Amino acid sequence: MHVSIQQLNKSFGPVRANQDITIAFAAGQIHGILGENGAGKSTLMKLLSGVYKPDSGQIFINGNAVTLGTPRLAVQIGIGMVGQDPLDVPVFSVLENIACGLQMPSDADIRQQIMHWSTTLGFPLHPDQRMRDLTVGQRQQVEIVRLLIAGSHVLILDEPTTGITAAQVAALFAALKTIVATGKTVLFVTHKLDEIEVLCNTVTVLRAGQLVGTQLAMPISKEAMLTAMFGEFLTHPQVPAKPIPTDAPRWQLSDTMLQDTTFVLGPLNLSLPKGMIIGLAGLEGSGQRVFMHHLAGTAHPDRGHVHFNGQPLTRANPLVAWLPADRLHEGIIGAMSLSEHVQLLRDSLLAANQNATEKTAQLIVDYAIKATPDMPLQQLSGGNQQRAMLALIPESAQGILLEHPTRGLDTVSAMAIWQRLQVRRDNGATVLFFSADLSEIMQYSDAVLVFFGGQVSRLLARDSLSEEALAALIGGVGFAEVSA
Amino acid sequence: MKTQFVALRTPIIAMIVALTITAVLLLLAGADVFAAFGVLLTGALTTPSRIADMLMLLAPLLLCAVGLTMSFAAGQYNLGIEGQMTVGGVAAMWFLRGYQDGAPVLVYWIGAVLCGMLMGALWALLVALLKRYMRVSEIFAGLGFNFVALGLALYLVFGPWKRPGVASMSGTEPLADALWLPTVTGTRLTLVTPLLAIVMLAIVWRLIRHTHWGLQVRACGLSALASVRMGVPATRRTLEAMALCGACAGMAGALQVIGVYHALVPNVASGIGLMGLLVALLVRADIRWVAAVALFFAVITSGSIQLPLTLSIDSSISGVLQGLIVLAVIVARARRGEEVA
CATH class of the missing domain: 3.40.50.300 (P-loop containing nucleotide triphosphate hydrolases)
Structure with missing residues (x-):
C-alpha cells in the first residue's frame, strides 16, 4: 500500500504545527520521521492515523484521496498507530484486548492469529496473559500484533523505544524489518539518531512544523541529520563565560x-x-x-x-x-492570583497584609508582568505566567x-x-x-x-x-x- | 463588579431551570404550581413553632455545610459526613452515660460536645489517611465508614446501651432530664446549636479567607502538585482540613443527642449530612454563601411538610427541587468548563 500526503496543513490556534507537508512513503520500507520536540512529528502522525483532521491538504492511498475521519476508520483503511504510552485495558487478557475492537468470527481464530504473529515476529506473547502483568515493551508488542490482525498495511510507531529494555528494542527492530519484508510500510517517529541509522531506509526531517528539504535515503551522516534538525548554526558574540570555580560545590x-x-x-x-x-x-x-x-x-x-x-x-x-x-x-495555582501566591510563600499567620500587597506590586513592576495583583494567574498569557513564576x-x-x-x-x-x-x-x-x-x-x-x-x-x-x-x-x- | 455579575449569572439561570422543571412536575401531578411554591417558601415561617422547627434543621445543617466547605476547599469530597455525625453522637452519649444526679451539668454538656468533635475528627482523619497513604478515594472510604458508623450505633442501641428490657430503633435509655439542653418556651428548639453553628461559621470563615493556613489549604485543593513545589505542607493541611470538617459533623451529632433526641438513636444523622453536601456542592469552597444556601434549603425542607396538609402534595417535592438546583448548577459549571465542585 502506497501512502502519500500533499500540502498538509494543521494549526492549533496561532501555532502552525504542520505547514505544507508533502511526502510519499514507498511500501516495503521503514521511514524515519526525525525532529526535535515540537517539530510537528506527532501532529503529522495523528493526521495520518485519523486522530486529527487536516485544515487543508490531502492524504492519498494507492493514488486515491481518502478522508480518514477517525482512528477506527483509519485502521479499516489500513493505517494503525502505536502510541507513545500503551492504551489498553490492563485487566483484560491479551486475547480480550485484541478481540474487543475486532469483528472476527471466533476467539479461536484470533487466538490462532495471535500465535501466528507472535511466532513470526519473535514476540513471547500468550493470548491468556493479563495485560497488567506485562512490561511496557510487551504491551507495545500486543499493540503491534493487534494492528496487524486488524489488517494494517501501514504501521506508525511514535517514539517506541522510550521505556523499554535493550532486548525489547532489538526484538522490536527485528520485528519491524520482518513486517516491511512482507510489503507493509512502517513510519518510525523518533528523535534518536542512532535508531534512524540502524533501522530506517529513508528519513524525513521536520523542524518547526515544516519539512526540511526532501525525504533522504539512508545512510546519511549524523552531522547532516543534526544540521537538518537544528537549522543553520549561529555563531554567538563571545561574551566571556565565567570560569568554572573550584571552591566547595553547590x-x-x-x-x-x-x-x-x-x-x-x-x-x-x-x-x-x-x-x-x-x-x-x-x-x-x-x-x-x-x-x-x-x-x-x-x-x-x-x-x-x-x-x-x-x-x-x-x-x-x-x-x-x-x-x-x-x-x-x-x-x-491557576485559580489563585499573584498576590495570593506571594502570601502563600510568606510565613505569617494572617494571609493578607500590607507587606504582601506592596511586594506584589513591586514584582509586577520588576518583572513587567501584565496583570493586576488580584487576577487569577490562569487568565494571564503563557509568557506572563512564566514571568510570574520567575518573580x-x-x-x-x-x-x-x-x-x-x-x-x-x-x-x-x-x-x-x-x-x-x-x-x-x-x-x-x-x-x-x-x-x-x-x-x-x-x-x-x-x-x-x-x-x-x-x-x-x-x-x-x-x-x-x-x-x-x-x-x-x-x-x-x-x-x-x-x-x- | 462586572465579574461579580457574571459569577452570579450561572446560579441564577440554573435556579430558573430547576424551578421550571419542578413546576412542570407539579403541573403533571395536577397541582397548583404557584400555591405549591408559596407553601414551600413560606410554610416554615408562618408560626413561631414552625420557625423553631426550621431552625432545628438549619443549625446542624449549617454545621455540616460549614465543615464540608472546609473539606471542599482542601479538594476533599467528604461523603463520610453522615458517619462522622453518627460517631459524634455516639461519643457524646458515651460521655453522658457517666452522669450521675447532682453532677455539674455544664461540664457534661461541654465534655459531650468535645467528645463528639474529637470522635468526628478521628473518623474523618481515617478517611483522609486512607486516601493519602493507601490511595483509597475519600468518596468511597467515606461512604464505607458511614455504614460502619451506623453499624456501631445500631450495635450500641440494641446491645450494651439498650433500654432495660426493651431494645428498639427508638434509641437508648433517654438522658436524665437535667441533661436536656434548655429550650425556647413552647418549642423544642434549643438556642445552643444555632449559636454554636454561627460560631463555627465565623471560625471557618476567618480561617479560610483570612489566614495563611486557609490559603495553604485552598492551594492544596486547587493544585496539590504546585503547592508541594512551593513548599506548602500539603499532607498536613489536607488532614487538618478533613479533621476540622469531621469535628463540625461530630459537634452536630453530639448536639442532636443532647438537644433533640435526648438519647442515642441509630439514625442520628438523618440525612442532614447529605443535605449539607448539596449545600457545599452549590457554594463550592466559597464560605460567603454557605449560610444563605443552608437557610434556603432548611426553609423549603421545613415548608414542604405543610404541602401534604394544605395541598395534598407529597413533601418529597422539596428534595426534588434541591436536587434539581444542584444538578442544574453543576451542569452549568461543566458547560463553562469550570471545576464542577
Whole structure:
C-alpha cells in the first residue's frame, strides 16, 4: 500500500504545527520521521492515523484521496498507530484486548492469529496473559500484533523505544524489518539518531512544523541529520563565560544512579559549582528532567547521594527553586492570583497584609508582568505566567532549576528574564536550565552538561564549545571523549 | 463588579431551570404550581413553632455545610459526613452515660460536645489517611465508614446501651432530664446549636479567607502538585482540613443527642449530612454563601411538610427541587468548563 500526503496543513490556534507537508512513503520500507520536540512529528502522525483532521491538504492511498475521519476508520483503511504510552485495558487478557475492537468470527481464530504473529515476529506473547502483568515493551508488542490482525498495511510507531529494555528494542527492530519484508510500510517517529541509522531506509526531517528539504535515503551522516534538525548554526558574540570555580560545590554527585519509571541515568560523578549558569543540553527526554528532580530533592537516587551545600539532599529543600515546564499543572495555582501566591510563600499567620500587597506590586513592576495583583494567574498569557513564576522564586534560593525558562516568550522578555537570572548567579545562586533551543544554551550558559544515552558529560566550559560542536555531542558524536 | 455579575449569572439561570422543571412536575401531578411554591417558601415561617422547627434543621445543617466547605476547599469530597455525625453522637452519649444526679451539668454538656468533635475528627482523619497513604478515594472510604458508623450505633442501641428490657430503633435509655439542653418556651428548639453553628461559621470563615493556613489549604485543593513545589505542607493541611470538617459533623451529632433526641438513636444523622453536601456542592469552597444556601434549603425542607396538609402534595417535592438546583448548577459549571465542585 502506497501512502502519500500533499500540502498538509494543521494549526492549533496561532501555532502552525504542520505547514505544507508533502511526502510519499514507498511500501516495503521503514521511514524515519526525525525532529526535535515540537517539530510537528506527532501532529503529522495523528493526521495520518485519523486522530486529527487536516485544515487543508490531502492524504492519498494507492493514488486515491481518502478522508480518514477517525482512528477506527483509519485502521479499516489500513493505517494503525502505536502510541507513545500503551492504551489498553490492563485487566483484560491479551486475547480480550485484541478481540474487543475486532469483528472476527471466533476467539479461536484470533487466538490462532495471535500465535501466528507472535511466532513470526519473535514476540513471547500468550493470548491468556493479563495485560497488567506485562512490561511496557510487551504491551507495545500486543499493540503491534493487534494492528496487524486488524489488517494494517501501514504501521506508525511514535517514539517506541522510550521505556523499554535493550532486548525489547532489538526484538522490536527485528520485528519491524520482518513486517516491511512482507510489503507493509512502517513510519518510525523518533528523535534518536542512532535508531534512524540502524533501522530506517529513508528519513524525513521536520523542524518547526515544516519539512526540511526532501525525504533522504539512508545512510546519511549524523552531522547532516543534526544540521537538518537544528537549522543553520549561529555563531554567538563571545561574551566571556565565567570560569568554572573550584571552591566547595553547590551540588555534588558521587557514583550516583538516578532513576524514574522509564529512565536510568548514571552512574554520575559531578560537582556543580556556586554562582554559575549551567545549560543542560540534550535531545528532549535524555534524562534532564530526572536529573532536575533529583537536584530538587523531589526524587531520590537509586544508589549514592546528591549533596547540596555539603549535605545529603533527602527531601525538597527550600533553598532550591524548581520551575517546571508544565506551568499550570505543577508550577502555579491557576485559580489563585499573584498576590495570593506571594502570601502563600510568606510565613505569617494572617494571609493578607500590607507587606504582601506592596511586594506584589513591586514584582509586577520588576518583572513587567501584565496583570493586576488580584487576577487569577490562569487568565494571564503563557509568557506572563512564566514571568510570574520567575518573580516568585524566593530571594533566598541558592539553587534554581528551570525547564524551558523562556519558552513562549518574545525576545525582549527573554532577555529581561535572563538579566534577572544573571543577577541571581552573581549573588551566588547556581542556575540550571534546559531548553530545546541550542542558541539559548550557547548564549546564556557559563558551562554546559550534555545528556546522551543515559549518561551526562563532565562540566564543559561554554567557551570551549561552538553550537555546531554542541549539536554533534547531543547526537552522540564525540560524546565518549567528554563523558565524565 | 462586572465579574461579580457574571459569577452570579450561572446560579441564577440554573435556579430558573430547576424551578421550571419542578413546576412542570407539579403541573403533571395536577397541582397548583404557584400555591405549591408559596407553601414551600413560606410554610416554615408562618408560626413561631414552625420557625423553631426550621431552625432545628438549619443549625446542624449549617454545621455540616460549614465543615464540608472546609473539606471542599482542601479538594476533599467528604461523603463520610453522615458517619462522622453518627460517631459524634455516639461519643457524646458515651460521655453522658457517666452522669450521675447532682453532677455539674455544664461540664457534661461541654465534655459531650468535645467528645463528639474529637470522635468526628478521628473518623474523618481515617478517611483522609486512607486516601493519602493507601490511595483509597475519600468518596468511597467515606461512604464505607458511614455504614460502619451506623453499624456501631445500631450495635450500641440494641446491645450494651439498650433500654432495660426493651431494645428498639427508638434509641437508648433517654438522658436524665437535667441533661436536656434548655429550650425556647413552647418549642423544642434549643438556642445552643444555632449559636454554636454561627460560631463555627465565623471560625471557618476567618480561617479560610483570612489566614495563611486557609490559603495553604485552598492551594492544596486547587493544585496539590504546585503547592508541594512551593513548599506548602500539603499532607498536613489536607488532614487538618478533613479533621476540622469531621469535628463540625461530630459537634452536630453530639448536639442532636443532647438537644433533640435526648438519647442515642441509630439514625442520628438523618440525612442532614447529605443535605449539607448539596449545600457545599452549590457554594463550592466559597464560605460567603454557605449560610444563605443552608437557610434556603432548611426553609423549603421545613415548608414542604405543610404541602401534604394544605395541598395534598407529597413533601418529597422539596428534595426534588434541591436536587434539581444542584444538578442544574453543576451542569452549568461543566458547560463553562469550570471545576464542577
